[in-house]
Amino acid sequence: MRGMTLIELMVALLISTIVTLAVFAILVSFEGRRRTLSSSTELDRVGALAMFQIDRWVRSAGSGFAGSDAYAYAYGCALYAAKSDKQLLPAPAALVAPFAGVDPAFRLAPALILPGRTTPGVSGQASDVLVLMSGGAGGGDVATRFSAPAVAGQLSLTSSVAFNADDLVLLADQQPAAAGGVAPCLLTQAATGFSGGAASAMPLGGSWYASTVGAVSVEAYSDSAVALNLGNVDQRKQPEFQLLGVGDHDTLFSYDLLQAADEPLQARAQGVFELHALYGVDTDGDGMFDKWVSPTDSAWSVAALSAGTSAAAEQLKRIKALRVGLFLRSPLPERAVVSPSTLKLFADVQGGALTFPRELSADERRYRYRVIETTIPLRNNLL
Incomplete structure (x- = not known):
């Protein structure tokens, strides 16, 4: 007589179930927003860190040799170096991953773009490598x-x-x-x-x-x-002669060609999906870049710039800036598709003539992405 009827019990269960479902719906929504905010914040942080390092290295490229009178004849020279009786340049064997596809012979140049030289395991598609060289003397660059x-x-x-x-x-x-x-x-x-x-x-x-x-x-x-x-x-x-590219696990790596440190391969930023770049070149001889060109252009290919001829050296001097673009990706997938089918770099360059599209599969679209670009002058090559 003092208990609950079956109907009352069923009503109470129904109400508690509805309240529980509502609470779970709020928690799921909150968790989704939290993950979105966390992923966005993390991608912003990764992008800022990666671009800060790239900007510093590119702006310093050519220090110690670009402003000297050796500018006239040292550009494009084949580099030879050894440390502790071990030959470093040209490297006697293939470089370590992710730079195993890079030619181990290098020529003196502030900055070069090697198109499609790494294939990050997560992306599965070709990514560019930057070769950046700078001295550390801090002097007047006088030969x-x-x-x-x-x-x-x-x-x-x-x-x-x-x-x-x-x-x-x-x-x-x-x-x-x-x-x-x-x-x-x-x-x-x-x-x-x-x-x-x-x-x-x-x-x-x-x-x-x-x-x-x-x-x-x-x-x-x-x-x-x-x-x-x-x-x-x-x-x-110490001078910095290094490679910069994307490897496995969405990681941006640098490799010290002079092996000044005990471990020349260094992870610089995680969350970098792919790297691509363009040259800003001077076509009219006024010392300022006025045209963007792709490193796959035959006149600006690695083979053309590394030919070791006087003409190739002149081409190297005409490179005045780099346009660097990164695709960033969140580490965890979402429950549903959250990204567009195509990502684009350089869409605003020369009327879209140099746009780089990246098609995403259905599985890839369940991750969140950031597309960031920056134009970096080669200040030592502008002198």
């Missing part, structure tokens, strides 16, 4: 001329005032290579005991010194050669 041919372990310079102990020195020749084009360059090191100053003789030694690297030796540089200060073995002053 010092030889006063006599080099000998093993020593350079004879008109003055060694621009150099100190343990400086990293790039040797370049004003005369063209025997077969025509730009002569090769050799990275070496001033000896630890060298005191610098007005003395003309600069002894060589240390980890980055080798009398011969591949087919190039120190003794091959005649009195027509020059020496450029690219920095020092001190970590705060």
Whole structure:
């Protein structure tokens, strides 16, 4: 007599079920909004971090050699370097992933775009690689001329005032290579005991010194050669010759070609789906870029810019800016499709003539994406 009737119990259960479903619906909606906000915030953070690093490296590209008088003949030279008797450039074997598809021979240039050289495991489609080179000396980028041919372990310079102990020195020749084009360059090191100053003789030694690297030796540089200060073995002053590209797990990687650190491969930002880039070039000789071109254009391809000829060197000098675009992707999928079927980069460049579309599969559309682009001047190439 004091209990509940069956009807009352059923009504109570019905009301509690409705309330429970309403609460769950609110929680699901809240969780969806929270994940959306979290994904958006994370993509914004990843994009800001990635672009900050890329912007810094590109703006510094060419430091130490672009503003010197060696600008006229060192651009496009084949690079040779060794460290602790291990040949670094040209790399004697394939580079580590994700840069295994990159040609291990490199030429001196502030910035190059290698189209489609990595295939990130998540994306499954080709992504570009940037080759960025800059010195760390912080000086006036003045090339010092030889006063006599080099000998093993020593350079004879008109003055060694621009150099100190343990400086990293790039040797370049004003005369063209025997077969025509730009002569090769050799990275070496001033000896630890060298005191610098007005003395003309600069002894060589240390980890980055080798009398011969591949087919190039120190003794091959005649009195027509020059020496450029690219920095020092001190970590705060080391040059940065590196690759930048996207690898597996949506990660932006850098690879130090000079292997200054114990681990040359470094993860820089996670959440980067693909990287693509364009050249901003000077077509009328006024020193400013006035046209965007694709790195797949035959005149601006890797093969054309790395030909080692005087014409190729002139092309390198005409590159005044890079347009870098990134596709970013959230780490977790959503329950339903949340992204469009096509992502686009460079849609506003030259009336859309250089638009890069990326088609997304049904599964890929369940992730959230960000598309970010930036134009970065090569300030050292603009001088």
